[in-house]
Amino acid sequence: MKITDIQSPKDIKTLNINELEVIAEDIRTFLIDSISKTGGHLSSNLGIVELTLAMHYVYNSSNDKFIYDVGHQSYVHKILTGRAKDFPTLRQFDGLAGFQKRYESEHDPWEAGHSSTSLSAALGFAVARDLNHDDFQVLPVIGDGAMANGMSFEALNQIGSEKRKMVIVFNDNEMSISKNVGAMSHVFTRLRASKGYTGFKRDLSNYLSHNKVGNAVLDSMRNLKNNIKNTVVDSSFFDEFGLDYIGPVDGHDLKELIRVFDAVKNHDGPIVVHVITTKGKGYEYAENDDSGKWHGVGKFNIKTGQSLSSVPFNHLDWSSILSEGLMELAKDDPSIVALTPAMCSGSKLLKFSETYPDRFFDCGIAEEHAMTFAAALAATEKKPFISIYSSFLQRAYDQVNHDVARMDLPVVIAVDRAGIVGEDGETHHGVFDISTFRSTPNLIITQPKDADEARNLLYSGFKQDHPWMIRIPRGTVEYKPKPFEEIALGSWTIWKFCDQVDATVIAYGDDVDKIIQKAKVNEINIAVVNARFLKPMDTEMLHTLFNDDNPLIVYETDMLAGGLSSGILEFKNDEGYAKQVKRIGIGDHYVTHGSIPQLRKHEHIDINSLFDLIVREIS
Ligand SMILES: Cc1ncc(C[n+]2csc(CCOP(=O)(O)OP(=O)(O)O)c2C)c(N)n1
Numbered sequence: 113m114k115i116t117d118i119q120s121p122k123d124i125k126t127l128n129i130n131e132l133e134v135i136a137e138d139i140r141t142f143l144i145d146s147i148s149k150t151g152g153h154l155s156s157n158l159g160i161v162e163l164t165l166a167m168h169y170v171y172n173s174s175n176d177k178f179i180y181d182v183g184h185q186s187y188v189h190k191i192l193t194g195r196a197k198d199f200p201t202l203r204q205f206d207g208l209a210g211f212q213k214r215y216e217s218e219h220d221p222w223e224a225g226h227s228s229t230s231l232s233a234a235l236g237f238a239v240a241r242d243l244n245h246d247d248f249q250v251l252p253v254i255g256d257g258a259m260a261n262g263m264s265f266e267a268l269n270q271i272g273s274e275k276r277k278m279v280i281v282f283n284d285n286e287m288s289i290s291k292n293v294g295a296m297s298h299v300f301t302r303l304r305a306s307k308g309y310t311g312f313k314r315d316l317s318n319y320l321s322h323n324k325v326g327n328a329v330l331d332s333m334r335n336l337k338n339n340i341k342n343t344v345v346d347s348s349f350f351d352e353f354g355l356d357y358i359g360p361v362d363g364h365d366l367k368e369l370i371r372v373f374d375a376v377k378n379h380d381g382p383i384v385v386h387v388i389t390t391k392g393k394g395y396e397y398a399e400n401d402d403s404g405k406w407h408g409v410g411k412f413n414i415k416t417g418q419s420l421s422s423v424p425f426n427h428l429d430w431s432s433i434l435s436e437g438l439m440e441l442a443k444d445d446p447s448i449v450a451l452t453p454a455m456c457s458g459s460k461l462l463k464f465s466e467t468y469p470d471r472f473f474d475c476g477i478a479e480e481h482a483m484t485f486a487a488a489l490a491a492t493e494k495k496p497f498i499s500i501y502s503s504f505l506q507r508a509y510d511q512v513n514h515d516v517a518r519m520d521l522p523v524v525i526a527v528d529r530a531g532i533v534g535e536d537g538e539t540h541h542g543v544f545d546i547s548t549f550r551s552t553p554n555l556i557i558t559q560p561k562d563a564d565e566a567r568n569l570l571y572s573g574f575k576q577d578h579p580w581m582i583r584i585p586r587g588t589v590e591y592k593p594k595p596f597e598e599i600a601l602g603s604w605t606i607w608k609f610c611d612q613v614d615a616t617v618i619a620y621g622d623d624v625d626k627i628i629q630k631a632k633v634n635e636i637n638i639a640v641v642n643a644r645f646l647k648p649m650d651t652e653m654l655h656t657l658f659n660d661d662n663p664l665i666v667y668e669t670d671m672l673a674g675g676l677s678s679g680i681l682e683f684k685n686d687e688g689y690a691k692q693v694k695r696i697g698i699g700d701h702y703v704t705h706g707s708i709p710q711l712r713k714h715e716h717i718d719i720n721s722l723f724d725l726i727v728r729e730i731s
């Protein structure tokens with residue numbers, strides 16, 4: 113059977129084990145081939161092939177609810193639910209999404225992108241089912257990284273007391289994006305090494321021989337399903353939560369997986385099936401990767417494993433610019449420490465972690481904890497630098513407010529992947545943080561226009577006594593490091609095409625230089641303000657701008673509501689100015705997936721849309 117011919121899970125239900133094993137290998141080849149051309153989350157999907165096949169073989173999606181935690185490992189599920197033909201469009205504008213999407217298929221009952229929502233969602237589905245006297249199984253599929261998150265524990269706490277029927281598929285590959293960390297990872301290691309499943313298998317064969325059903329295991333297991341209580345083994349960890357447990361199960365042994373899923377099919381109450389998988393299974397480079405490089409990839413050469421994306425000459429990604437700067441500062445200042453909630457590779461902190469292992473903390477997928485941890489470090493004379501992707505920082509809103517800003521503690525917060533991030537889409541665009549945090553007292557919010565300013569904002573952040581955010585986008589910028597210089601708090605800068613300009617644009621980030629460049633090339637007579645402090649704003653400069661007669665345009669590439677232009681409109685109102693302010697930014701909706709330039713165009717927040725507005729305003 114061709115992978116692209118699979119229309120629905122029904123197509124694999126009549127296959128025998130040998131045929132299923134062939135399909136598993138074909139799916140792996142399909143994934144490697146397809147993702148090498150589009151980019152995407154390769155390793156987690158290669159690891160979950162047999163597991164997903166076994167689940168679809170035994171259960172009946174869409175009646176049974178398949179809920180993938182994060183959703184980055186739902187590609188095999190997408191293939192088995194008739195979406196293989198759409199893989200050439202994966203994560204592209206108008207194309208197949210990289211996560212489960214309710215609009216995409218009836219087989220996607222839930223959506224995520226952020227980690228550790230699957231267990232809470234599963235409980236919601238299970239309770240609604242019971243209240244409606246419906247009959248379906250709920251199957252959250254959750255990794256060992258996501259399982260160690262606080263939300264998962266909050267959910268387990270209630271699942272264990274509610275005792276609703278669900279099969280929690282615990283996909284344990286000892287990896288988060290990179291190697292999994294923390295005490296929970298040791299708990300899982302002990303479980304993995306436990307004799308539980310051996311015990312289960314022994315009980316099972318006893319059961320089978322007592323019942324004289326012979327060796328036709330698949331059929332026998334069907335008889336067993338109502339007696340699963342006899343075979344479920346205790347596991348100290350999940351047992352403490354009041355959950356039944358089976359495992360560890362070899363996640364690449366299709367026959368075994370099918371036997372186990374069949375056995376727990378109608379299990380009464382919540383049961384954890386602990387499945388051991390290998391992240392990157394079947395593709396050597398990905399299988400041997402501990403660093404997280406193959407977790408999410410761009411286009412690559414299958415043979416050599418080389419990336420096909422190139423970084424322009426003299427350019428470096430923004431995360432590395434900050435982490436290189438941090439390394440320089442940390443060399444002379446032993447009080448500097450660095451933290452990441454599970455994003456060591458993406459935040460480019462690997463070098464820091466190797467150089468200063470005692471001063472580096474990977475907190476796991478635990479944004480809330482990481483932020484409060486950083487606050488306490490700052491309260492005890494350490495100088496914490498915490499790097500968090502903007503969209504994941506949404507998780508730590510209260511900790512920034514309650515623990516960092518309220519106590520006015522000098523935590524330097526790198527808000528990475530700020531702005532539109534591209535292919536990950538809705539759940540990952542970092543477009544909310546300015547609006548979210550502009551109302552937080554004591555907090556300073558900055559965004560550099562170039563690499564020098566990024567370094568200088570980092571340097572300045574460590575020289576002062578307040579919480580200090582530095583927003584940096586996904587992508588690269590020209591990098592020729594110069595000695596650090598301090599930047600005055602709340603100071604903006606202005607560039608003018610000539611003394612008498614016709615309009616002023618206020619912008620921030622790396623768009624500032626792009627706007628200046630375009631104005632120069634096209635001889636457009638404007639001034640461009642670099643609003644490198646989004647909070648506090650440069651009120652002296654704002655008074656000057658409101659006192660001249662030129663049109664004033666605020667150019668934002670984040671949410672309009674509550675963003676920089678909202679701050680400027682508040683200023684205008686409070687200071688009693690009459691001048692109109694034109695603004696560009698993202699309206700009241702979520703932004704889809706696609707390349708960053710495509711999405712900016714689609715949202716009318718690209719530089720061409722800005723210049724169309726400028727020309728309208730000055731003509
Ligand atoms: C709240 C949040 N923080 C961080 C991430 C980034 N992230 C995506 S997948 C992942 C690792 C998940 O590990 P695991 O659950 O074990 O899944 P695996 O990829 O190993 O299958 C992380 C940290 C996220 N999606 N959401």
Ligand SMILES: CC(=O)[C@@H](O)[C@H](O)COP(=O)(O)O
Pocket residue numbers: 182184225289407408458529533536586
């Ligand atoms: C699924 C997930 O949340 C991460 O893997 C994310 O896709 C990483 O994004 P970057 O590629 O920008 O590091």
Ligand SMILES: [Mg+2]
Pocket residue numbers: 255256257283284285286287288
């Ligand atoms: Mg994992």
